[in-house]
Amino acid sequence: MATNRSGDPMRAPVAGWLFVTPMIVILGLFLILPIVMALWVSVSNWSGRGSPFGGSTQFVGIANYSDLLTKPGLARQDFMTSLRNTFFYVIGVVPLQTALALMLAVLVNQKFLRGRTFFRTAFYFPSVVSSVAITLVFLFLFAGSGAVNGALAWVGINGPNWFADPRGLIHLAGDWIGVWNINDPPSVLTGTRLVNLSLWEWIKGPSVAMSAIMLQVIWTTAGTFMLMFLAALQDLPVEVEEAARVDGANARQRFWNVTIPHLRPTIMLVVTLGTPCSCSSPFSTSSPSSSSS
């Protein structure tokens, strides 16, 4: 811990501890203890009834962990399914939300754009609204006869029944380009099993239902990351861009060769902050069964 630049901190052996006591009590009781409890329960044979610190609960080492990986059964199947879902969720959400945030930031940063503050507000607003409220709106927009399918119908597309559609995107894409028939998948893929799931199930991709959730998440969080990109963009000296312009670089070249290299640290930050956020996303929407089946 760094002492501050101007002068030493004051010596306050008693007051110091008194000041941090409320924090220690609250975080200790409601954060540290639950963490300890979770760790302990994960290496014990606690039955789920009574106190996990009671006499009948025994230490079993890493048995629970190894069971999860080696014992065939429903627990492992669920675990593998959620691993697969999380994987597709993260590789879908993180790049898209980063790209959208960057796009929004570049858009709002344009000097000739009128009403920049308004746009910035509009893009950031979903980040401060309750996820429950947003989920309700998205359930309505993506309902079978909802606004999204209504808009798709205008351009002649018959939209899916979003939140109730368990079909995988990669399965659908393969069917569409003719690699396989989704109703009759190749037996090489369905026949080969790899820890509880067949290859066919592993490569399913995010389900249509999960894609709708992902769209909602990307739409919601892009605003927060837009602010980070915006802060970085405003640090980019105007002269650098001017110099590139004088040297004859067009808008696209300036973006790829000046703006992007300048933003590299921020892109790293957005990806590192975005990955754990989306890894621990609870899918609070209505149909967990269809997105995980």
Add this chain to the structure above:
Amino acid sequence: MLFSVLYIFPFIIQLVTSFKTQTDASLNPLSLAPAPFTTEAIERLADTKFPRWFFNSVWVSVLVTIARVFFCSLAGYALARLKFRGRGALFTAILAVMSVPGIVLLLPKFLALKYYGIYDTPGALVIPLMCDAAGVFIMKQFFESIPPSVEEAARIDGAGTFRTFWSIVLPMAKPALITLTILSFQGSWNELGHFIIASQNENLYTLTRGVAGFASGGLGSGTQFPIKMAAALVMTIPTAIVFIIFQRFFTQGANAGADKG
């Protein structure tokens, strides 16, 4: 332009649909004019436990915000300015705690609340949220940025540590306090996970918990979209007001969050 439509349209739909009839909402989900215009959805919402949940959200958020601002400033100040044994270790512990994703702790937190015997009481809604590591972090950062000379003068004049903190340092910290107030209010107003594990009595639901029940069929038969949109609208309004008034501080808060990365 396309993006602003994508970002504003959902909120307009939410507003408009709140004043539609059930049939109108399902037949013309895209139309922006309710035909006929009706406040039926809002009246029906008032007949549910919604007003009670709204009231719960208000008092829970107010109490959480007051406690959080006070406790986080105290701890942030101590970590930034007071020298005591174990300070460095404590700060490291806070950083470690911040990195644990909240979702994995929901079940253990529920067990802890049961263990302490406060599960399903009003206290369970408020007490666990009264301090958060990120708030302590923001306040610590801020206190480190103000020059210590003023406090030293106060101490030479004989003011005690708490007095110096309360009447000299806190008034100088107004921008950070406002930022933290807003983040805490918004955070507790929108909190869902904690309220799911803290109570099962419908009278102790907050808005997020109660309305989340609507999403999973708590309203009985039919899609009931106008009522759902009205509920979403009413729970968005307080955040919208706070957001529009204090927009500047929201952006600062978001960047304070970015600094820790």
